[in-house]
Amino acid sequence: MGKSKPRTRDRARHRDNPAGKPAKPPSDPELAAIREQRILPILKDLQSAxxxxxxxxxxxxxxxIEDTKCRKLLLREQIVRILFEQTLADSNLEARSAGWGILRNLALEEEADFCIHLYRQDVLTAVDGVVKTIIQTISSPEPQFSSVPKAEQNLVWNLTSSIVNLLTSLSEAQEEIVEAISRFSSIIQFLFGLLSYDLATVDIQYEALSCLTALTEDNQPLVKNMVENDDWINILVQIKDGADLRAVAACGVLHNIFTSMEWFDHNTEKEGLSDAILIPTLTKALSQPSTQDTVTNINSSASSPEDILRLALEITASIATTLQEALQHGSGHEKEFEVSDDKIEADGDDEKMHDDDNDEELGQEDEDIEGEMNEEEMDADMNLVIGNDPDADDSSVEELTLDRLIRNATPQVLQLARSSPQLSGNNESIQSLAISALNNIAWTVSSIDFSTGHLDSIKDFWSSLTYNIWDEVISPVLASNTADIELASSITSLAWAVSRSVQGSVNLKPEEQRKFMALYKASKDIHNANGLSNGNKKQTIDESSDAFQSLGVKCIGVLGSLALDPAPIELNKEIGIFILTILATLPETQPAEAVEALNQIFDIYADKAYKFDEPVFWGADFHKHLEEALPKVKKMAKSIDKRKYVELRSRADEAVLNLGRFLKYKRTERQAD
Known part of the structure; x- marks a missing residue:
């Protein structure tokens, strides 16, 4: 969940059928011995009379099955076919339950394509049949399930657990499977029935909630059907208010429902149903120590204390992301520097940026301005460059969710995100999730316009928190000079979001800005080394899924935020020169990094009233250096294949257009003095 992006369903790789390969002895002697001594005898017994x-x-x-070698050999011997043809139809409940347990364990251990194979073998029809059998068994008036021998009850619950967990694995494998499961009304009724059935164990109900969480993620058709049943929603809310691990799991389902239905504090069809009601439960879970004491009164094996913390952190991070998306709904990431015909005439080359790649390369200097802009017009145009629209509607701010997220949840997340030499294993994983949640929260806060004044209390509380976040999470990692690139990237993203949310007013320690400069250089070295290892001698475009999430871009972003007014002149100058150097090294600089460098320049030097405008921007000839970089930036944009890198090309074109107009704006601004 969350910006740190809530879970995405795996896409199966194209490979041979994982469960239907011809059975033949493996060439490896060790595997051949295991096959003869363990696998073949046990499969023979599975088909015994x-x-x-x-x-x-x-x-x-x-x-x-947890043994990889044994599992792969079982699949080679077509264990799935044997299960479908014999074991799952066994007349004996114990054997049948064990067969479904095998499928569940295989799905848990194998990759997504195994679940896709099961789906194509019509496993859902078989699941539907078993579900109806379980429902009949536990709801039968004669004999009542509570009077059935304990051993038989346990078999039914084991079978139920296997079915529910298998459904969860199937749901996480592919969107098509989710859609198919959603069409089986008996399965959805079965899951909610378990939540309200008194004899169902906490473990079973937790597993049912986990399955519903997987099914309801980005699944509006199913969610719409669910919200029409008030009893189902009431069950979830009731469980959410409980005091055990099911409460956190119910928060996951409810959050997916609120997100799909776009139910926010001031926009909900059912009063009081928004993410705001989830935060107290999540805060309580986050405040628990990561020890076995967390579940001493639950007597449950479904989830460890660490699992509960992870789930609570993931949901909290996702709530922050959802809130940020609501705040930014309808506003573009970047806006063009628009002007009317009677103001600044756009460079003719700028219009050609949208022509085919076969067009002539752009490189000529912008023409001088004919006429002057008044100060009000210049401010309006500059707002468009930096994406600061004074007419933007802030009515989407969700005060209650935001207030609880900042005041209640964030301090607990901060506790879990603190660096500690004792962290290892599971706790280290929790710290990583906590940093990710803090990152999402900080980005949400950074997107809020506090100028209206009605959120001053939240703003002040957040400002005090940022000092703690910087001192207790960011600075220790910077001081450690970590070689962990993944951790460095997470911390840099957090630093960018935190500094941006308070206009750079963080507790920056001496030399820390240079740590980010060093990280940027390290990211360049890593990228170049990867290019050489792949046989590329020249700089190539970052082909990652999102080039704007690279460590290099994040370093530029945080440095730009630290240089914002009212940064000290010397700090601003040092960072400004560093960013200009990034542009000067084109075409070696990655396009996404060049775009971000330009955006930071636009933000930092947007107003002549800033104290560093005259001594730095003009005193250090920044305007001249940007003019010299303009042809390089244009050439860079033109070199990006607009068919292969759609977003990158679009944002590069916008950056070029805005650079030309920014330079004209700054010249006009200076002439107006």
């Missing part, structure tokens, strides 16, 4: 032998074999197979 003797009931006890079949049941024992099914249980034994479930126990060896």
């Amino acid at each position: 003797d009931l006890k032998t079949r049941s024992a074999a099914a249980g034994a197979i479930s126990n060896i």
Whole structure:
């Protein structure tokens, strides 16, 4: 969840059928021995006429699936076919339950394409049949399920657990499977029925909630059907208000519902149903120590204390992302520097940026301005360059969710994100998730316009928190000179969001800005080394899924935020020169980094009233250096294949257009003095 992007369903790689390969002895002697001594005998027993032998074999197979070699050999011997044709239809409940347990364990251990294979084998029809059998068994008036022998009850619950967990794995594998499951009304009713059934264990109900969370993510058709049933929503809200691990899991389902239905504090069809009601539960979960004491009164094996913390952090991060998206709804990431015909005439070359790549390269200097802009017109145009629209509607600010997220949840997330030499293993994973959640929260706050004044209290509280975040999370990692690039990237993103949210007013320690400069250079070295290792001798465009999320771009972003007014003149100059150097090294600089460098320049030097405008921007000839960089930037933009890198080309074109107009604006601004 979350900007740190809530979970995405895996896409299967194109490879051979993982469960239907011809059975033949492996060439590896060790594997051949395992096959002869363990796999073939146990598969023979699984198909035995003797009931006890079949049941024992099914249980034994479930126990060896975690062993990769044994699992792969079982798949080679077509264990799935045997299960479908024999075990899952076994007359004995114990053997049948064990067979579904095998499928569940295989789905948990294998990659997404295994679940896709099961789906194509019509496993959902078989699941639907088992679900109806379970419902009939536990709801039968004669005999009542509570009077059935305990051993038989346990078999039913084991079967139920296997089915629910298998459905969860299937839901996480592919969107098409989610859509198919959603069409089985019996399965959805079954999951909600488990939540309201008194004899269902906490473990079973937690698993049902986890399955519903997977099913409701980005699944508006299913969610719309669910919200029409008030009983289902009431069940979830009731569980959310509980005091065990199910409460956090229910928050996950409710958050998906609120997100799909776009139910926010001031825009909900059902009063009081928004993410705001989830935060107290999540805050309570986050405040628990990561020890076994967290669940001493639950007697549950469904989830460890660390699992509960992880889930709470993921949901909190996703709530922050959802709130940010609501705040930014309808506003573009970047806006063109628009002017009317009677003001500044756009450079003719700028219009050609949108022509085909075969057009002539752009490189000529912009023409001088004919006439002058008045100060009001210049301010309006500059607002468009930096994306600061004074007429933007801020009515989407969700005060209650935002208030609880900042005041209640963030301090607890900060506790978990603190650096500690004792962190290792699971706790280290929790710290990483906490940093990601803080990052999402900080980005949300940075997108809010506090100028209206009605959020001053939240703004002040957040400002005090940023000092703690910087001192206790960011500075220790910077001081450690970590070689962990993933951690460095997470911390840099957090530093960018935090500094941006308070206009650079952070507790910056001496030399810390140079740490980010060093990180930027390290990211360049890594990129160049990767290029050489792949046989590329020249700089190539970053082909990652999002070039604007690279470590280099993040370093530029945080440095730009630290240089914003009212930064000290010397700090501003040092950072400004560094950013200009990035542009000067084109074409070696990555296009995304050049675009971000330009955007930061636009933000930093947007107003002549800033104290560093005269001594730095003009005193250090920044205007001249930007003019010299303009032809390089144009050439860079033209070199980007608009068919292959759509967003990158679009944003590069906008940056070129804005650079030309920014330079004209600054010249006019100076002439107006």
